[in-house]
Amino acid sequence: MNGPHDLGGAHGFGPVIAEDNEPVYHADWEKRAFALVMAMGYTGVWHIDTSRHARERTPPAEYLASSYYQIWFTGLKRLLVEHGLVSEAEIVAGKSLSPPASLPIVPAEGLVEKLMADGSYERPAAAPAHFKNGDSVRARVMNPHGHTRLPRYVRGRAGTVAAIRGCHVFPDAHCGSDEEDPRWLYSVSFAAPDVWGPQGRAGDEIHLDLWEPYLETA
Numbered sequence: 001m002n003g004p005h006d007l008g009g010a011h012g013f014g015p016v017i018a019e020d021n022e023p024v025y026h027a028d029w030e031k032r033a034f035a036l037v038m039a040m041g042y043t044g045v046w047h048i049d050t051s052r053h054a055r056e057r058t059p060p061a062e063y064l065a066s067s068y069y070q071i072w073f074t075g076l077k078r079l080l081v082e083h084g085l086v087s088e089a090e091i092v093a094g095k096s097l098s099p100p101a102s103l104p105i106v107p108a109e110g111l112v113e114k115l116m117a118d119g120s121y122e123r124p125a126a127a128p129a130h131f132k133n134g135d136s137v138r139a140r141v142m143n144p145h146g147h148t149r150l151p152r153y154v155r156g157r158a159g160t161v162a163a164i165r166g167c168h169v170f171p172d173a174h175c176g177s178d179e180e181d182p183r184w185l186y187s188v189s190f191a192a193p194d195v196w197g198p199q200g201r202a203g204d205e206i207h208l209d210l211w212e213p214y215l216e217t218a
Contacts, residue, residue: 001145002152004063005056009153009196030069037076038115043103046079049175053147054078123182125167129212131186135161136218139188139210147175150214154206157195158218162207163187170211184212 055075165185173181192200
C-alpha cells in the first residue's frame with residue numbers, strides 16, 4: 001500500500017538529522033515494546049510480513065506523529081485485537097477482562113538464541129528465473145492496496161539485474177495469510193540520476209532486492 005511508511009523521495013519533511021551517539025532505546029518502555037513484539041512473533045500466530053503490514057496500516061497523521069517503537073507497539077495492539085487475543089476494552093483497561101488464550105510459551109532459557117536464529121525464507125523454485133544478470137529491467141508502476149516491498153521511488157524506473165538472490169517467500173501474497181507463493185528475488189541496481197533526477201549524483205547507484213512480479217523487461 002502507499003502510506004506514510006514509504007517516504008523515499010517525498011518532499012516537505014525536512015532533512016534526516018542523525019542523533020550523535022544515539023542509544024538503541026530512549027526509554028525503558030521501548031525495550032518492553034520490542035520484547036513483546038518479538039515474543040509474539042515467536043508464538044507463530046502471525047509472521048513478519050503480517051507484522052510489517054500492521055504497522056503500515058497506522059493512519060498517516062498518527063504514524064508521522066509517532067516514534068519508531070510507538071509505531072511497533074501500535075501494530076502489535078492491532079494484531080492482538082484482530083486475532084482475538086485481547087479486546088479493545090482490555091487495552092483501555094490495561095488488564096485482562098476474560099480468560100487468556102492458550103499460546104506457546106516463550107522459554108527464558110535459550111531465548112536470545114531462538115529469536116536470533118537465521119530463519120531462511122528461501123524456498124525451492126517452481127520455474128526458472130525469468131531474468132539473468134545484466135538484464136535491463138523496469139520496476140512496474142503499481143499501487144497495491146495490500147503489503148508490498150516495492151518502494152514508490154523506483155516504480156517506473158529502469159535498472160539492471162546485478163545478482164540473483166534465489167527464490168523466496170513473496171511478501172505481497174504472504175501478508176495476512178499462510179500462502180508463501182515463492183518468487184525469484186533479484187538485486188537490481190538503479191543509477192541515482194535515473195531515480196532522483198538532477199539531485200542524483202552521477203556514478204552513484206541504488207541497489208534494491210526486488211521480487212520478480214515487481215519487474216518487467218525494460
